[in-house]
Amino acid sequence: MQAHSKQALAGITLAALGVVYGDIGTSPLYTLKECFAGHLGLAPSHENVLGILSLIFWALIMVVSIKYLSFVLRADNRGEGGILTLMALAKRHVPGKTGWLLMVMGLMGGGFFYGEVVITPAISVLSAIEGLEVMTPELEPYVMPISVAVLVALFLIQRHGTASVGKLFGPVMLLWFSVLAILGINAIVDHPGVLQAVHPGYAFDFMSHHKKLGFLALGSVVLAITGAEALYADMGHFGKKPIRLAWFSFVLPALLLNYFGQGALILADPKTVENPFFHLAPEWALFPLVILAALATVIASQAVISGVFSLTRQAVQLGFMPRIDIQHTSDKEIGQIYIPLINWVLLAAVIIVVLAFHSSSHLAAAYGIAVTGTMVITAILSCTVALRNWGWPKALVLAIGAAFLFIDIPLFAANALKLFAGGWLPLVIGLATFTLMTTWKRGREILLERLNEQAIPLDSFVENMESFPPSRVQGTAVFLTSTLQGVPHALLHNLKHNKVLHERIVLLTIRGEDVPYVADSERVIVTRLSNSFWQVEAFYGFQETPDLQDIMNHCAAKGLEFEVMDTSFFLSRETLLSTARPGMARWREQIFVWMSKNALRATDFFHIPTNRVVELGAQIEL
Secondary structure, three states: OHHHHHHHHHHHHHHHHHHOOHHHHOHHHOHHHHHOOOOOOOOOOHHHHHHHHHHHHHHHHHHHHHHHHHHHHHOOEOOEOOHHHHHHHHOOOOOHHHHHHHHHHHHHHHHHHHHHHHHHHHHHHHHHHOHHHHHOHHHHHHHHHHHHHHHHHHHHHHHHOOHHHHHHHHHHHHHHHHHHHHHHHHHHHHOHHHHHHHOHHHHHHHHHHHOHHHHHHHHHHHHHHOOHHHHHHOHHHHOHHHHHHHHHHHHHHHHHHHHHHHHHHHHHOHHHHHOHHHHOOOHHHHHHHHHHHHHHHHHHHHHHHHHHHHHHHHHHHOOOOOOOOOEEOOOOOOOOEEOHHHHHHHHHHHHHHHHHHOOHHHHHHHHHHHHHHHHHHHHHHHHHHHHHOOOOOHHHHHHHHHHHHHHHHHHHHHHHOOHHHOOHHHHHHHHHHHHHHHHHHHHHHHHHHHHHHHOOEHHHHHHHHHHOOOEEEEEEEEEEOOOOOEOOHHHHHHHHHHOEEEEEEEEEEEEEOOOOOOOHHHOEEEEEOOOOEEEEEEEEOOOOOOOHHHHHHHHHHOOOOOOHHHEEEEEEEEEEEOOOOOOOOHHHHHHHHHHHHHOOOHHHHOOOOHHHEEEEEEEEEO
């Protein structure tokens, strides 16, 4: 039994290696190169190389090993992680304005993640294909077209799901990290003195000697820890233990050996600073290394694309985005989804970014600001969870928060200086996403307020219909409604125009919860309001997609059975009008109206049989 569990743990750890560590695992391709790039003017001297290596070493230890793996991973929402999950946890016990502020921060972190997702595939694939230039400068003109072709292929295969190719991710990344370690060891053997950089004194000496230049260098050092957020976001897929096991037993040693190997190579031959990663390899191994690097960067890109699909579904279920088409690519794995709209928008954005920035070096300037912004937000939200949810002593939480922010804020500030060199890109994407999410959330709140203003109380209406019934027709009518209190508009319109009621009326409300999954026993609450009126509340977590057939099956188990061919589903289709009434700025109201028009129809989102649906219009002034 124990042998079986060890085997299972090894399998999950290998899978985690392929998905979770793709982004941070491909950072050696460009991190050290960017630290000594021309824009900083940092000479590859003995003190500078050891200083940069020391900064990278301690960034990996303090940020990834201690902050994320030892602390943030504790903040799971029934096993799930991610910035929106953390936001939901943090604001659960924090009311009022502080809770609202935590929500804003969480959404800002979510927006930053969208900004990061546009850059990660572009910089990763470009940096891998640029290895061709090291082989021979004549191949330089082909770097861009090959990179674009790889990226297009990556996005084209998304709709088929990753279940089949996903099995290869773990072994490929296992090979990748093994190669990183071997290449590093080869160079360290020739220059073992480079290992002195583990002493933090080299990092302090570098920062105190260079001051402003050292501060600017932090903007490139942070490239070594991009992808740290993925460790937390993917917790629900693999669990804490395999993620920690993969990091401490394999990923961290391989990364450190490679970074120190690159440092040793630069000390031995300063000319290799132009691309130290590929110069680590002997000439005969260059082409295979480019192929392996390309595979590793595609896997890294796949991980963040899957992450953004998951984040989008969470946002839809938590009420921060309108309904969109979410397709399941695997019958066995609930987490494997594909969102066509997000896929094609991402592809267009990534191709534009590649064509606009041309090289990984130019893109590196744009990369760090979104990553470090999310790191600062994660530190604040996770400390809030420790204080309010876990009941940790205030002094301890303040000390932990101060230690994290002492590292995160300088890294963010160093990257903020790159704002006009490309840092504006993820910031603009993040702000645009944040604006859309907050506008949708507030717009839905205003819409509910307007509907409740016009609503007839449900209790008196049901009593009236039973006492003075109109003409009744055979069958069941299900009315989808977003509120439990008032009579649905569609029900009133049907009664007004058709002058009839079905013999059985069901009022159905579907609610999104701030937990990843809802237990089957808690899926529906069925309430009988009268002889012919029923009320059904259905609950879904942010990692689930509501399904009408699933709801009907749960209702049947609680005594409310449906015959689909004898059931009609009535929906209210609102036409929204922007007005000068207080609530939201007019421009935001117009954005909300546009988002509502383009939202996926409820029939498609909830999988309602289209030949059983009746839609009734209603005009509402916001």
